[in-house]
Amino acid sequence: MKKHLLKILALGLVGSMAFAATGPDTYVQMTFGEVDSLDPAQAYDTASGAILENIYETLYTYKGESITEYEPVLATDYSISDDGKTYTFKLRRDVLFHSGNRMTCRDVEYSIERLLVTNPGDSAGWFYAESLIGYDGVNAKDYFGDNPSQADLDKYWEAIDNSVQCVDDYTVQFHLIKKDPSFFVKLMYTASSILDSKYAIENGEWSGTKKDWYDWAGKDLRDGFLHTHDAGTGAYKLVKWDGKDVIAERFIGYWDYANKPQMKTVIIKVVDEEATRIQALKAGDADRITVNNRATLDTQIRGMANAKVIESDKWLGAAASAVFFNQKIAAQDNPMIGSGQLDGNGIPADFFKDVNVRKAFAYSFDQDAIINDLYLGKAVPLTMALPPSFLGYDPNIPIYNLDMDKAEEHFKKAYGGKLWETGFTMTIAYNSGNTTRQTVAEILKANIEALNPKFKINVKAMPWPQFLAAYKNGQLPALVLGWGADYADPDNFIYVFYHSNGYFAKKVGYANPEMDKLIEEARSITDPAKRAELYSKVGYLAYEDVPVLPLPRPTGWMVLAKNVYTKGAPAGMDVYNNPMRSGSFLWKDIIKK
Amino acid sequence: MTTFIVRRLLQLPIVLLAISLLIFGMMQFLTPEQRAATYAKSEQQAKNLDLIIRQYNLDQGFLVQYSTWLKQVLRGNLGYSKQSHEPVVTTIRKRLPVSAELALYMFFPTLLFGVWMGTMAAIHRDRFVDQAVRVFAIIGWSLPTFVLAIWMLAVFYGYFKLFGIGRADDRIMVEFAKGTLKAYTGMITIDGILNGRWDVTLSALKRLVMPVATYTIVASAQIMRVLRSSMLDVLNSDYVRTARAKGLPERVVNLKHARRNAIIPVVTIAGLMFAFMLEGVFFIEIIFNIPGLGQWAVPAAIQLDFPAVIGIALLTGLVVSIANLAVDILYGIIDPRISFQ
Numbered sequence: 001m002k003k004h005l006l007k008i009l010a011l012g013l014v015g016s017m018a019f020a021a022t023g024p025d026t027y028v029q030m031t032f033g034e035v036d037s038l039d040p041a042q043a044y045d046t047a048s049g050a051i052l053e054n055i056y057e058t059l060y061t062y063k064g065e066s067i068t069e070y071e072p073v074l075a076t077d078y079s080i081s082d083d084g085k086t087y088t089f090k091l092r093r094d095v096l097f098h099s100g101n102r103m104t105c106r107d108v109e110y111s112i113e114r115l116l117v118t119n120p121g122d123s124a125g126w127f128y129a130e131s132l133i134g135y136d137g138v139n140a141k142d143y144f145g146d147n148p149s150q151a152d153l154d155k156y157w158e159a160i161d162n163s164v165q166c167v168d169d170y171t172v173q174f175h176l177i178k179k180d181p182s183f184f185v186k187l188m189y190t191a192s193s194i195l196d197s198k199y200a201i202e203n204g205e206w207s208g209t210k211k212d213w214y215d216w217a218g219k220d221l222r223d224g225f226l227h228t229h230d231a232g233t234g235a236y237k238l239v240k241w242d243g244k245d246v247i248a249e250r251f252i253g254y255w256d257y258a259n260k261p262q263m264k265t266v267i268i269k270v271v272d273e274e275a276t277r278i279q280a281l282k283a284g285d286a287d288r289i290t291v292n293n294r295a296t297l298d299t300q301i302r303g304m305a306n307a308k309v310i311e312s313d314k315w316l317g318a319a320a321s322a323v324f325f326n327q328k329i330a331a332q333d334n335p336m337i338g339s340g341q342l343d344g345n346g347i348p349a350d351f352f353k354d355v356n357v358r359k360a361f362a363y364s365f366d367q368d369a370i371i372n373d374l375y376l377g378k379a380v381p382l383t384m385a386l387p388p389s390f391l392g393y394d395p396n397i398p399i400y401n402l403d404m405d406k407a408e409e410h411f412k413k414a415y416g417g418k419l420w421e422t423g424f425t426m427t428i429a430y431n432s433g434n435t436t437r438q439t440v441a442e443i444l445k446a447n448i449e450a451l452n453p454k455f456k457i458n459v460k461a462m463p464w465p466q467f468l469a470a471y472k473n474g475q476l477p478a479l480v481l482g483w484g485a486d487y488a489d490p491d492n493f494i495y496v497f498y499h500s501n502g503y504f505a506k507k508v509g510y511a512n513p514e515m516d517k518l519i520e521e522a523r524s525i526t527d528p529a530k531r532a533e534l535y536s537k538v539g540y541l542a543y544e545d546v547p548v549l550p551l552p553r554p555t556g557w558m559v560l561a562k563n564v565y566t567k568g569a570p571a572g573m574d575v576y577n578n579p580m581r582s583g584s585f586l587w588k589d590i591i592k593k
Numbered sequence: 594m595t596t597f598i599v600r601r602l603l604q605l606p607i608v609l610l611a612i613s614l615l616i617f618g619m620m621q622f623l624t625p626e627q628r629a630a631t632y633a634k635s636e637q638q639a640k641n642l643d644l645i646i647r648q649y650n651l652d653q654g655f656l657v658q659y660s661t662w663l664k665q666v667l668r669g670n671l672g673y674s675k676q677s678h679e680p681v682v683t684t685i686r687k688r689l690p691v692s693a694e695l696a697l698y699m700f701f702p703t704l705l706f707g708v709w710m711g712t713m714a715a716i717h718r719d720r721f722v723d724q725a726v727r728v729f730a731i732i733g734w735s736l737p738t739f740v741l742a743i744w745m746l747a748v749f750y751g752y753f754k755l756f757g758i759g760r761a762d763d764r765i766m767v768e769f770a771k772g773t774l775k776a777y778t779g780m781i782t783i784d785g786i787l788n789g790r791w792d793v794t795l796s797a798l799k800r801l802v803m804p805v806a807t808y809t810i811v812a813s814a815q816i817m818r819v820l821r822s823s824m825l826d827v828l829n830s831d832y833v834r835t836a837r838a839k840g841l842p843e844r845v846v847n848l849k850h851a852r853r854n855a856i857i858p859v860v861t862i863a864g865l866m867f868a869f870m871l872e873g874v875f876f877i878e879i880i881f882n883i884p885g886l887g888q889w890a891v892p893a894a895i896q897l898d899f900p901a902v903i904g905i906a907l908l909t910g911l912v913v914s915i916a917n918l919a920v921d922i923l924y925g926i927i928d929p930r931i932s933f934q
Binding site: 218 | 879
């Protein structure tokens, strides 16, 4: 018996030694952070986007690494009316859904209308609604509250119904409520993926008619069929998502199957522990893993026999973050502003209204320290709160960097010299674990306190829920906020950061009429050169007015198995990386050599 | 005995109700915004926090929320877990077999190893074997689980490419996903046999080696120490001296007479160990990437994923109550002096 046991054990060991790498036609990616939903109208996070962009398709998409060049996918051609309010798309005729149903204009109409009908609060529906129907970008239930009149609802439904129309089976028209230069790129976001209307309706999703539209308004789509099922046309179809890992397979009926994807099976695994991901890469069980910080690359990945680190100074992502100075801090029960007065023991609620205070803080901020300490030298400073690859980014605008003399000069000017006399006490909070926010807070504390013994900044770590609540209630005096692009248009950043009605600016009480005018003009015209000029003006004005202090952008990297490449990689690179793609590249472009 | 068991089982719903009230009470200390944090992972998503609060009734009073929740529970609905992106009941149904399988394979080696080492230490008191066992116990007891787990992972998996992580080969997991392999029990080692596929069972067993070894080293220390000290007490008792005086061989005295009595405290520990193993092996599940309850419960608690937290608490209450009951019944079997009246 013992002998037998030993034999079995030995066999088991040999068996486990022989386990191979992931195989020539299987791609395994290990990442952290789960998919939130596989319903395109609900998903608004990168983990979900990275799956959706492969199992669903949009009318047009980004070409290779570019965010300014596009290629047709489910459409073949498009035109824009002279007044910029009607977009007409010719659709591809030979497209099959994963169910076997053929795609027609009806599906496009259904997909976009469904997005506008449901538009749950935590989805991307708002920016489609803003272009197509107005209503502040919110769904009917949230817009009208508890007792809407029938007339109001009829009007809302009509707006949805008129916004997308089929000219014939293969021609679709979008009618905008006003000119919107970013509408075309909005259609490339996964939320506007085209789904199989017949299959969705058969399985209990919205009927596509007026009859039950209001029942679906604002609905949490995570209860629905499409949350876990796929109704797409993509090169890959979903085999299973179990709330954690995703398994997908090459779709044989894909309209572009002539360019057959090499990977037959794709597995996206959620592996929360970085050490585990690294060991899996080492053991040959992963083709790509997520590595969170640069130091790990140098200490653990480089030099690994079967792995490679791909990086580029051009990979700056489609995101921007900045330090915000809150000009209307919530004063009630807020320990972060101490006494709430300019008496040395606190700060008033409008402490940052004085531009000198903002400038003093900006000059106390050490960009180089952030670049060197936090990003090990691999980062570039931003001249404005806009990703450098976007239209309108102006690299010539000056940036604020550490200058203690100028900081002192502005602190002395602030509040007619009173601030320098009395000093101040305030708290800068960050959410525990967020090293960027922590570093920013500590740098500001160190430099500002060194200027004047009466200046006191407390740095406080808070758990995420508490931090979020304080943020929402406007209690944070100065904070770091980041924005990831929804669509590749500068307006998606500039409006948010600088316009008095923009999400962030509004939150921190920043309003500058001159700024608003520039931004409004830029979002109402389509000429790229003219828009770029306006955005450059915005950048210069922001430098003068310092509503926010843009933070440096770290350059990106990818950790892959040695034999993984993609089609369409730029010269000298193994893979392409499009900042607007949640997964950097598409699965159908993966090649193993 | 039957009356005893029935009475204990009837107490269960009351225990669970108390647990739910307690947790609900504690949740009232959090503001609606803080509770909504589980739905917003970034400030960008917090854009519509008010809508989220309204959608999930997070701003309602204690009684309204509790009665709403209770009505749902009575219909078999524990709510939606934001952490697992699906209903809580679905997640428990999926993850419980995973944790149970892991617990089963960890439980017996840990228990047997602990009992054997503890016995050896007591019998050879103050001699080399005893010292060695005690050193091992101290190391096992004080070594953080995740340190040992990462070390195992790096050496056996990363370097020697042995065993593997997760539950089975990717190839097999794809077959389960497609339905060509049926998940009868959710325990892959058993499902492999039921599907008539030994390769599946072997693949799953291979992946259990590292987690089981890690847990055995860490957890058997406690059993070892308890058994050693209770065994020493028993070995010094009158009846053992009598047995020796009667001329019984040392082996019979130790293993038949002494150990049976010494094992009573171990039963208590083992029962609780099994109960908490279902969720208490968080680090092992995280590091070896095993999608069990712990891997869901801990992040859910940190994220204030309320439906998940309360679902887990109820499950824990249920398991601990049942484990306690089992321990009490076992007492009666081991020790005839204990009566259930």
